[in-house]
Amino acid sequence: MPDAAPSAPATPEKTSKLRAQARDASEWLAKLFLSPFVEIGALFKLLWESVFWGIRPPYRGRLFVEAMEFIGIGSIFLVSLTAVFVGGVLALQLVDGFRDFGAENQTGAVIGLALAREVGPVFAALMVTSRAGSAMTTELGSMRVTNQIDALVTMAVNPVQYLVVPRLVAGFVMVPVLTMLFNIVGVAGAFFVAVGLLGLDPGVFMDRLKWLVDWDDVSQGLIKSMVFGVAVTLIACRQGFYARGGAAGVGRATNRAVVQSAIAILILDYLVTSLVLGQGFF
């Protein structure tokens, strides 16, 4: 058998090129794995700064009211519309599924429980992200790239206190309010479909709902929605506040804010649920 052809000897240039490629690859991998931690660290830093500046005067009441109006009042229509259809589709699916084993009377109870504990907080937060979160990132990002945030600093006005704190407080207060709205409208939508269209008994629907859903379920949803409210406004503010690269950079920041918020809502949902139910994280 002929000997295998000997490989070409490694020249110093080839060796250094390989080393450089290996270094680039390891840097890329390190960035890939470390970037989520860097992002989380930056979010906690902004949260800490917000708490620090939030408890210090001056307190600008008008900004808080404006932020609450923007996040809360401005999202009422979207949240209500979503809730009607989510409640309706839950009723359609559950009545259809429960009829197979004669348990359709439990529809109201299951819908109420699902809305109060999971669907209400998650959907309300997702709607706030898509409407208000993206708009906040765009607004702050535009202010950053046109030097308006720098202008605040030069006028001795702390931009975190002026821009981030009111939005964070508004998210903390208004997302639970929107969650309650989602729950109520969602149940109404489910009631309309289950009773009005599918012929379930209204008394049984409401009775089962009251029997299974209690204040603990609602409060569990409200705790989650407070966490979601802070998380989505914090992510939106962080992305906008540190946007760079002109109009394209603001667009990328908005995109990141929406994606990160959606992921954060789902991860936090799991973590808060585990914590509240005392099950441990994993």
Added chain:
Amino acid sequence: MKFLRRNLAQLGRTPMPPEVKDDPIHVRIRELHKSYGDHHVLKGVSLDIHRGKTNLIIGPSGSGKTVLMRQLIRLENPDSGQLMVNGIDFAKLEGLNLEAMRRTFGMVFQMSALFDSMTVFDNVAFPLREHTGFSRKEIRERVMDRLAAFGVAAAAQKLPAQLSGGMQKRVAVARAMILESEILIYDEPTTGLDPITTEMVDELIIEAEEMFGVTSIVISHDMASVVRIANYLSFLHQGEIAATGTPEDLLHSEHPATSEFIRASRISLDW
């Protein structure tokens, strides 16, 4: 004067001692360094800013002008060096002292940086609402006076987007000066403007200095503006002050990069 005294008291400033007030050098920059990672941008900048005069800092693109401006107003923290303003090292201040000292400066950004969600009136009133306890009536009077002084009173209820570039600059100067700031920094104020508006902005800088006695620091690479407005001129080259003095001094500078920059801009002192 009554306004100034009250304003200073409300801002927590104390009147300057005579030796500081009479010092012809308003800002002393000494050995200022700033790096971004491995990129050393400011390599020991030392410079005097003259009180009540128009001080221009010129230099080619990438020489570090904007970085120097950002250190001057403490938008960023210098790595080392001194920024002596009225005898106080601005580079070392933190917290409330830093916030108080920032009010010594007014800043006019390249693109004006007016708050686009506020009217012209609200933009100019903003610093007064934030830092003084003036009544609505007092704020209205002061803002309208200042807008009238810069010829934009008629635009008070307009949004910045409805104004021309030159008018936006006027509003930006009015806002920067509403707290009676001692030092006004202009970042490339004429970049991207047509020749007529450029001349108007140059006149505006001179007016601000003459009317209110402020010290102006203008960051620019527009040599046409230099010959119109500069009392003192410094040439920043590769992160260092290559030449400084009066415009005449610089036009006769033997520093190669300085003379090359001036030759390329085809200006002379025959203005």
